[in-house]
Amino acid sequence: MLLRLYPRPFRERFGEGMAQTFHDLCREHRDARRGLFGLALWIFFETSVGIVRENTTHMSQLGKTMLRVALGALAVLMVPLVASQLVEGWNWNAGGFVFVYVLFFGTGMLYAVIARKMGAWAYKAGVGVALVAGFALGWSNMVHVADSENPANLVYYSVLALGGVGAWLARLEARGLARTLFAMAATLALIAVMLPSGAPPYLARNMAILHGVFVALFTASGLLFRHASLAGLK
Template sequence: MTLTKSILRVALATGLLLLIPLVAMQFTHEVNWTFSDFVFAAVMLFGTGLTYVLIARKWNNLTYKLAVGVGVVAGLMLMWANAAVGLVGSEDNPANLLYLGVLAVALIGAFAARFKPLGMSNAMFAASFTYVMVTAVALFIWTPTGAAAEPQVRLVNVLVANGAFAAIWAVSGWLFRRASTIGSNLNQRLA
């Protein structure tokens, strides 16, 4: 499939996914998206799909493509959850900004690895480790004071949710590691 067709498919999928809240808004008051919510969702969904298309086409390896999918979905979930409800306390908690470091580690690691499976594995494991460290810092070291303080944060809920998110990054790393051991693909595509 050509790159243009892949991008058109991503755009179509983005549009179809955005129809879900648009239709839901017609039937319930519990879904109340603003124009900016739709723009944010469109950028996030299209950006995630485009990232998958551009990276997954680097190798003709199903495990590699699956690893890319898990990694970009982990990034999407990180950004979406952080913007919607926050990962530590509410979305207004300034400690949530620390999670941008996880994305930075994943992206910088991916570019440094030139998207090769073994290097991508290391980048995803580093992102998982960074996720755990950011959660520890946000919960135990940098606790906001004053108006940003949130005494009602349930520690177990935060640890379980953030542990699950860190595990998704680790699964991506594991899949990239498997893709690297399956054998190097001599038919590597040049994008």
């Protein structure tokens, strides 16, 4: 029961070994006909100290991660902040910048929390590519909807919804995430073909290129997750 009070990463790494050690000590004391009360008291005290120490370390690491992500999000926010002063018609209010900062920070924390659980470089790269592509798709679509006021463009958010549901169903396992990213790429390609743009030829060509870039990014992320899945089976 006390093992559940350790931070999850520590518990997943050492929990089984600690439980086995506890059972071995109990068996040795029982075979030696020695009382278990003293052993239980000693283990309770030592484990309690360890729980406090590991949780303190974990919170310290989490705090450092949050600080790095917050500073990184602030640095990225400087791009639209400077652009708003240089680009004509870029009239964001304070609420818009706060919203964008929250998006940057949330995306960064999501990557930090997910990627730290996996050691495979392909998995971490897949998470990074998927989050960047998803963020860029959501961002560009938000701007496009605001400019064109065309509700049909909201269908692009179904791609992001598919990714969220797929990741939840896959429980962040590489094989399931690979399938999810491939499905997102296929869905986006289907939307690009079926959704009429009504734009001039030159703009339609640019939109087709942009769709292709997003499809390629989602596909690349799926391939990275597939590589991580196959590497985990070896």
